[in-house]
Amino acid sequence: NAGVTQTPKFQVLKTGQSMTLQCAQDMNHEYMSWYRQDPGMGLRLIHYSVGAGITDQGEVPNGYNVSRSTTEDFPLRLLSAAPSQTSVYFCASSYSPTGNNSPLHFGNGTRLTVT
Amino acid sequence: SQKIEQNSEALNIQEGKTATLTCNYTNYSPAYLQWYRQDPGRGPVFLLLIRENEKEKRKERLKVTFDTTLKQSLFHITASQPADSATYLCALHPYSGSARQLTFGSGTQLTVLP
Numbered sequence: 001n002a003g004v005t006q007t008p009k010f011q012v013l014k015t016g017q018s019m020t021l022q023c024a025q026d027m028n029h030e031y032m033s034w035y036r037q038d039p040g041m042g043l044r045l046i047h048y049s050v051g052a053g054i055t056d057q058g059e060v061p062n063g064y065n066v067s068r069s070t071t072e073d074f075p076l077r078l079l080s081a082a083p084s085q086t087s088v089y090f091c092a093s094s095y096s097p098t099g100n101n102s103p104l105h106f107g108n109g110t111r112l113t114v115t
Numbered sequence: 116s117q118k119i120e121q122n123s124e125a126l127n128i129q130e131g132k133t134a135t136l137t138c139n140y141t142n143y144s145p146a147y148l149q150w151y152r153q154d155p156g157r158g159p160v161f162l163l164l165i166r167e168n169e170k171e172k173r174k175e176r177l178k179v180t181f182d183t184t185l186k187q188s189l190f191h192i193t194a195s196q197p198a199d200s201a202t203y204l205c206a207l208h209p210y211s212g213s214a215r216q217l218t219f220g221s222g223t224q225l226t227v228l229p
Contacts, residue, residue: 004158035219042119043159043204043219090158103149104217106158 002026006091006107013081013114021076021110023091029105031094032074033058034066036087037109043090049074081114088112117142119207119220127226128195136190136223138205143218145207148181148188153202153222162203163190195227 007022025032033048045058049068063085065077074093078085089110096102122137138148147166151159165172165181165188172179178191192199202222 040124040221042221043206045217092158103161103164104151104159106160108156108158 004091004093004105004107006089006110008110009108011110011112013078013112015081015083015114017081018077018079019081021078021089021091021112023074023076023107024072025074025091025093025105026072027093027095027105028071029093029095030071031096031102032068033092033104034064034074034076035090035092036060037090038087046076046089078112081112083114086112086114117218119143119205119218121203121205121220121223123223124221125224125226127228130195130197130227130229132195134192134195134199134225134227136203136225138188138190138207138220140186140207143186143207143209145183145209147208148179149206149208149217150177150179150188150190151204151206151219153204159204192225197227197229200226 004025030051034046035043037043044060046064047066049055052068052071055066055068068074091107092104094102094104118141120139128134149164150162152162153159163179165179176193180189202224204219204222206217206219208217
């Protein structure tokens with residue numbers, strides 16, 4: 001089992017550029033989410049989805065868009081990158097549709113630098 | 116506002132000793148708490164989950180306690196090994212919350228010295 005796969009592993013963008021971070025899971029999990037991790041800040045939830053066609057905002061959604069057309073894939077789009085979006089991004093999934101009482105399975109992250 | 120604090124950013128201990136990591140929270144009524152391990156350049160990996168009505172949970176050399184009166188969870192690694200060196204994260208989930216309300220602490224970096 002591959003688990004949660006994120007691509008790319010590293011990315012450098014210029015301010016104003018757009019890009020999509022890819023996330024795919026092969027565990028048939030209903031719940032998927034995106035976090036960003038910054039030094040001293042812990043993991044902060046950006047967007048999440050409880051099933052195909054359903055998405056919602058987390059703690060820090062501004063500047064990011066998501067969609068969930070299939071159970072397996074949950075891409076994160078940056079429409080106009082800003083230096084404040086320099087971070088490490090993690091995708092996570094879990095069996096429970098609501099995420100309650102169910103551990104998260106994380107990908108290995110995408111390290112994004114915006115210059 | 117709700118806050119989660121993990122005792123220190125870094126903790127160094129000698130191999131064979133017991134490592135104790137602390138997770139304190141304020142303005143929070145968690146239904147359950149999770150602990151994760153994170154290695155450099157990797158995503159967090161789930162270790163243990165403990166519910167509000169459970170005082171203690173064990174898994175091999177790992178032990179977690181949950182004291183809702185003190186608003187604190189302790190994470191113990193007994194007979195520590197250099198391979199236990201990593202960053203450990205706690206995460207709390209409130210009663211009747213949805214997935215968006217799983218909140219992570221910033222982690223404690225543990226180094227086990229040989």
